[in-house]
Amino acid sequence: MTASLRNKTYRQLFARAEAGGKLTPFNRFMVVVIIAAVALSIIGTEPTIVRSHRNAFIALEMFFGVVFAVEYAGRVWSVAESDGDGSALGKRLRFIVSPMAIIDLVVVVASLSPFFFSDAAILRLVRLLRLAALAKFGRFSRALQELARAIAERRYELFVTMALAGMLLLFGATALYWAEREVQPEAFGSIPRSLWWSIITLTTVGYGDVSPITPIGKFLASLVALGGIGLVAMPTGIMAAAFSEAMQRHREAAAEEAAANPI
Amino acid sequence: MTASLRNKTYRQLFARAEAGGKLTPFNRFMVVVIIAAVALSIIGTEPTIVRSHRNAFIALEMFFGVVFAVEYAGRVWSVAESDGDGSALGKRLRFIVSPMAIIDLVVVVASLSPFFFSDAAILRLVRLLRLAALAKFGRFSRALQELARAIAERRYELFVTMALAGMLLLFGATALYWAEREVQPEAFGSIPRSLWWSIITLTTVGYGDVSPITPIGKFLASLVALGGIGLVAMPTGIMAAAFSEAMQRHREAAAEEAAANPI
Amino acid sequence: MTASLRNKTYRQLFARAEAGGKLTPFNRFMVVVIIAAVALSIIGTEPTIVRSHRNAFIALEMFFGVVFAVEYAGRVWSVAESDGDGSALGKRLRFIVSPMAIIDLVVVVASLSPFFFSDAAILRLVRLLRLAALAKFGRFSRALQELARAIAERRYELFVTMALAGMLLLFGATALYWAEREVQPEAFGSIPRSLWWSIITLTTVGYGDVSPITPIGKFLASLVALGGIGLVAMPTGIMAAAFSEAMQRHREAAAEEAAANPI
Amino acid sequence: MTASLRNKTYRQLFARAEAGGKLTPFNRFMVVVIIAAVALSIIGTEPTIVRSHRNAFIALEMFFGVVFAVEYAGRVWSVAESDGDGSALGKRLRFIVSPMAIIDLVVVVASLSPFFFSDAAILRLVRLLRLAALAKFGRFSRALQELARAIAERRYELFVTMALAGMLLLFGATALYWAEREVQPEAFGSIPRSLWWSIITLTTVGYGDVSPITPIGKFLASLVALGGIGLVAMPTGIMAAAFSEAMQRHREAAAEEAAANPI
Numbered sequence A, B, C, D: 001m002t003a004s005l006r007n008k009t010y011r012q013l014f015a016r017a018e019a020g021g022k023l024t025p026f027n028r029f030m031v032v033v034i035i036a037a038v039a040l041s042i043i044g045t046e047p048t049i050v051r052s053h054r055n056a057f058i059a060l061e062m063f064f065g066v067v068f069a070v071e072y073a074g075r076v077w078s079v080a081e082s083d084g085d086g087s088a089l090g091k092r093l094r095f096i097v098s099p100m101a102i103i104d105l106v107v108v109v110a111s112l113s114p115f116f117f118s119d120a121a122i123l124r125l126v127r128l129l130r131l132a133a134l135a136k137f138g139r140f141s142r143a144l145q146e147l148a149r150a151i152a153e154r155r156y157e158l159f160v161t162m163a164l165a166g167m168l169l170l171f172g173a174t175a176l177y178w179a180e181r182e183v184q185p186e187a188f189g190s191i192p193r194s195l196w197w198s199i200i201t202l203t204t205v206g207y208g209d210v211s212p213i214t215p216i217g218k219f220l221a222s223l224v225a226l227g228g229i230g231l232v233a234m235p236t237g238i239m240a241a242a243f244s245e246a247m248q249r250h251r252e253a254a255a256e257e258a259a260a261n262p263i
Helices: A002-013 A025-043 A047-081 A088-096 A099-111 A120-140 A142-153 A155-180 A191-202 A215-260 B002-013 B025-043 B047-081 B088-096 B099-111 B120-140 B142-153 B155-180 B191-202 B215-260 C002-013 C025-043 C047-081 C088-096 C099-111 C120-140 C142-153 C155-180 C191-202 C215-260 D002-013 D025-043 D047-081 D088-096 D099-111 D120-140 D142-153 D155-180 D191-202 D215-260
Strands: none
Touching: A002 A025, A002 A047, A025 A047, A025 A120, A025 B191, A047 A088, A047 A099, A088 A099, A099 A120, A120 B155, A142 A155, A142 A215, A155 A191, A155 A215, A155 D120, A155 D215, A191 A215, A191 B215, A191 D025, A215 B155, A215 B215, A215 D191, A215 D215, B002 B025, B002 B047, B025 B047, B025 B120, B025 C191, B047 B088, B047 B099, B047 B120, B088 B099, B099 B120, B120 C155, B142 B155, B142 B215, B155 B191, B155 B215, B191 B215, B191 C215, B215 C155, B215 C215, C002 C025, C002 C047, C025 C047, C025 C120, C025 D191, C047 C088, C047 C099, C088 C099, C099 C120, C120 D155, C142 C155, C142 C215, C155 C191, C155 C215, C191 C215, C191 D215, C215 D155, C215 D215, D002 D025, D002 D047, D025 D047, D025 D120, D047 D088, D047 D099, D088 D099, D099 D120, D142 D155, D142 D215, D155 D191, D155 D215, D191 D215
C-alpha cells in the first residue's frame, strides 16, 4: 500500500522516468510554481514595491518555500523506487548528494531563510539564491544536455576562436592604452582599464562611457573596430551553430522516438 | 443588374478571390490611400507641422476617413457574393465580426473621430488607431501567413532559445545587481532595474545611460557581454531563418502556380 | 597611322574591351590617380591641415584635374574605335551622354572648379563632387553588375522584409511616443521624432542621445529591442546573401572563362 | 652523448617535429609560462597595483625573462639537430634570422629590459613588447596557417566587400559632413572627422560622443544606418566563413592523420 503510493509519487516527481517525456500533472504544477517563485524573488528586490507589501511578499515566500520543501521531501522519500540495485537508504543518500538535489535543498533553505538567519545582510544574499530555482528546470530538459554535447564536440573551434578573440581584445586594449593613457588616465591608464573599452567596443555595445578622444586613438579604434568585430563574434556564432545543430538532432530523435512508440 | 454590380464590386475588393493573386485596380488605389493615410497620421503627431497646417490636415483626414468608410460599406454590401452557403445577411454578419473587418471599422471610426469625440485627450489616442490601417495590408499578403506557419514549425527551438536568453538576461541582471546596487542604487538597486541594463547590453544597443562603474561590476559585465550576446541573438536568428525559408517556399509555390495556370 | 594610335588608346582606356578582364597599364595608373585624388578631396576638407598647405593642395588638385581632363578627352577621341555601326561622331555623341562619361565630366569640372567658379560657398559644394571619381571604379568592375542582378532577383524578399522592418520601426516609434511624449517632448513628442529613437535602437547603434526614462517606456523599449532587432537586420542579411551568391557566380564564371580562353 | 641531449632538447622544444602534433611536456610548461608572463605584463601596467608590489613584479619579470632566455638559448643550440643539409652554424644562423626567433629575442630583451635601459619612458615602451610573447603561441598552432590560407583563397570577395564598405563609410561621412558641418564643426567639420562618426555608427558601436542633431542630419544618418550596417559587416562575415571552413578542414585533416597513424 505504501509502496504503491510511493511508486505513484516517484512516477509523478521524476517525470523523465515516464515514456514519451511528457510532464506529469505535478511537474506542470511545479513549472508554474518555479516561475512564480522566481518572479517573486525578482520583484522582491525592488524596494519601492516591497516596502508597501512586505507581509504579502513574506507570506508568498513562505508558501513557495513550503511547496519546495514538500517536493524535496517527496523526492527523498520516493527515490527509493528508482531502478537499480541497493537499499532504499543507499538510493536516498546517492540522491541527496546529487547536484540537482543539492540545488533543490539550497532553494528550500533560501526560501525559508527568515527562519534560519536573522542578520539582514546575510539574509539578503541568501534570498538571492532562490533564483537557483531556475536550475530545477534542467531536470525537465533534454535540450540542455544535447546543447552541452554539441558544444563539447566543437571545443577545438571554440578554443581557437576564443583565443583569437582574446588576443584581439588584448591587442585593441594595448593600442588604446598606448594612444590615450596620457590624456585619459582614468579610462586608459593601464591595459586592464583599456580592456573594458575594448570589450565594450568589440561586442558593439558601445556605452560611450569611455571612447578615444585623440586623433591617433580614434584612428586605432577605427581599425580595431572594423577588423575585430567579426572575430569577437565568432565564438558566439559557433555556439549558436552548435545549438541549432543540437535542436535539429533533438527534433529528429523525438520524431524517431514518436515513430517507435506510437501513442 | 444589382447582383452583377455587386459581383464586380466583390471581385474588385476581395483581391485574393481572383486567380493569380494580382491586385485589382481598386486595391492598388487602396494601397496608395493606406500609405498616404498612415503617413498623414505620422506627420500629424508633429506639433510644429500641424500648428501651421491644421485645416489641411483635418481635410485630408476626413477624405481618407470617407474613403475607408465607403470601402467598408462596399465590403459589407458585396460580401454577400462570397462562395459558401448561407443567406446574404448571414455572410455579412460573419464578415462584420471577422478580425479584418473589425480593424477596418476601427480605422474608419479613428479617421472620422472628430465627429464622434470632443475630448482632446481621448481624441489624440483614438486618432493613433488610424495606424491600424497598416494591418489592412495583411489582406493582400500571403507572405505573412507563410511566415506565421514557418515560425509555428520552429516553436520548440524558439521556446528553448527564448528561455535560455531570458535566463541569461536574468543572470546578468542579478550579477550586476549584486555588484553595483550600493554605488548606483538608481540604476542597479533591484533586479527589475538591472534588467533594463542587461537587455540594453545583451542586444548590443548600449545607450550608456546605465553602465557599471566598479571594477567588479565591469568584470562581470564583460563576462556577461562576451558570453551572452550570441545567446540573446539566437531567437531572432531562428526567426530570420524561418522567414527566409517561408520566402523560399512562397517563391516555389508561386512558380508552380504560374506553371499550372499559364496566362 | 593615326587610327593605329587611336586604336591603341582605345584598348588602353576601355579595359573591359580586352579579353581576360585584366587592367591595362594605363588603367592601373588611373586606379592610383583616383585613390590619390579622392584621398586629397577628403583630407582637403579638414581646415587645420588645409590652412597650412593651401598651395600644395591647389597644385595637386589641378594636377589630378588635368589628368582626368586628358583621360576624358582621350576617351571621347578614341571611342570612335568601338565596335558597332555608326560614324565616329555618332559613337562620340552616344559616349558623351552615357552615365559614366557624364560622371567623368563632372569630376573634371569639379577638380578644375577654381577656374570656373569664384563664389566660396558654391566652390566648396562643387569640390565635394570630386568624390564622384570613386564612381569611375564602376567601369572596371563586373562584380557590381552581378551584385545588382542578384539583388534584383531577390526583390520580393527585400520588399517584404523592408516592409516588415518599416512597420516594426513605426510600431516601436508609436509605442515610445505613447509612453514618453509627456516627459521627453523634445525626443518623443511626435512619431517622426520617435522614429529617430527606433531606428538608432533597432539597428543596435544606440547612441544614447535619446532613451526612455519612464518604467513603462523602458518596458516597451525592451520588448521592441528583444523582438525587433532580428527583423530589422533581415533586409541587410538578404543583401549580404545576394552579394555572396553574386561573388560565387563571378568566381565560377571567371574560372569557366579562364578554362575556355587559356593564356 | 652531447648529441643525444641536444637531440632530446630539440625534440622537446620544436614540438611540431613530433608526429601527432601533441605538445611536449616542456612546451606545456612554456604555454603556462607565456600566459603567466603576459598576464603579469598586463597587470603590471596598472599603477595602483604595481605601486604596492613593485618588488614582486620585478622579481617575477626577471624570472620569466630568464626562462625565455634559457628557452631561446636552447633553441639556438638544439636547432643544429633539425633536418636538412648545412652545418650546425648555418642552421643556427638561419634560425636566428627567422621571424619566430626574432620575436623570441624581442621578448627576452623586453623582459630583461631593466638590465639594458634606464630611461623610464623607453623602459615603459620596451616592456610593452613583452606582450609579443603571445606570438610564441603561433609556433604551436597549425590553425592559424589554415586560417591564413582560407582568407587568401577569398581575397577577391574580401577586396570587393572591403572596397564597398569603404565607399559606404566615405559616403556616410560625406553626407553627415554636408548636413552637420555648420552646427557641429568639432565633430563633422571635415570628412576625416565625420569618418569617425560613420565608422562608429556603421559598426553599430554607437558611443554617442558624436551624433547628428539637425533633422536633415538625423534623416541622412537613418538612411545610412539602415542601408549600410549589413554592407560594413560583410568583410567580417566573409572572414568568419573562411575561418569556419579552415576549422572544418583542420578537423578532417586531423581525423585522416589519426586514421593513418594509429597511436
